Amino acid sequence: MTRKSDQLASSIERALREVISRGFHDPRIAGLITVTGVKVAPDLRNATASISVLPEEKGELTMHGLSAAAPFIRREIGELIQTRAMPQLDFRLDTTLKKQARVLEALDKVREEISAADAKAQQNPPPPPGGDAG
Numbered sequence: 001m002t003r004k005s006d007q008l009a010s011s012i013e014r015a016l017r018e019v020i021s022r023g024f025h026d027p028r029i030a031g032l033i034t035v036t037g038v039k040v041a042p043d044l045r046n047a048t049a050s051i052s053v054l055p056e057e058k059g060e061l062t063m064h065g066l067s068a069a070a071p072f073i074r075r076e077i078g079e080l081i082q083t084r085a086m087p088q089l090d091f092r093l094d095t096t097l098k099k100q101a102r103v104l105e106a107l108d109k110v111r112e113e114i115s116a117a118d119a120k121a122q123q124n125p126p127p128p129p130g131g132d133a134g
Contacts, residue, residue: 005040008083012047013038015080019073028065031058036094040087047087050094059093066091 017035032054040047051066053059066073070089078086 002042005042005044008044008087009038009040009047011081011083012040012049012077012087015077016049016073018080019076024065024069026065026069028061029069031055031062033062034097036097044085045087046090048090048092050092052094052097054098056098063091063093 013035016038020033020035034052034054036050036052038047038049051063053062070091074086074089077089
């Protein structure tokens with residue numbers, strides 16, 4: 001991406017967060033909505049926003065609502081940022097946060113198992129090596 005498209009992506013991301021935080025009247029758009037990133041095409045005509053939705057069950061319905069509200073969101077963002085032409089918005093469901101949460105849960109479980117094994121080993125120390133030779 002060029003410097004200009006990076007700057008535009010950053011501005012769109014900030015404005016999109018603000019628009020989403022205001023809320024929508026569409027009942028399909030529900031849950032905790034997080035903008036995880038925005039990428040703008042080199043020609044500056046299209047922008048793809050990565051969106052994470054929690055709980056997971058509301059993700060698909062929320063994405064339909066956001067897609068339907070894209071013209072409204074585009075207009076609201078256009079009022080917040082100054083650009084010659086506002087790119088068309090496309091929304092993509094981002095599941096990386098959910099995957100990261102599952103990995104962290106698995107790591108916590110392993111950490112607990114290791115702690116339990118260490119505690120058990122401290123309660124039952126092994127006999128000293130060598131013993132009596134006599």
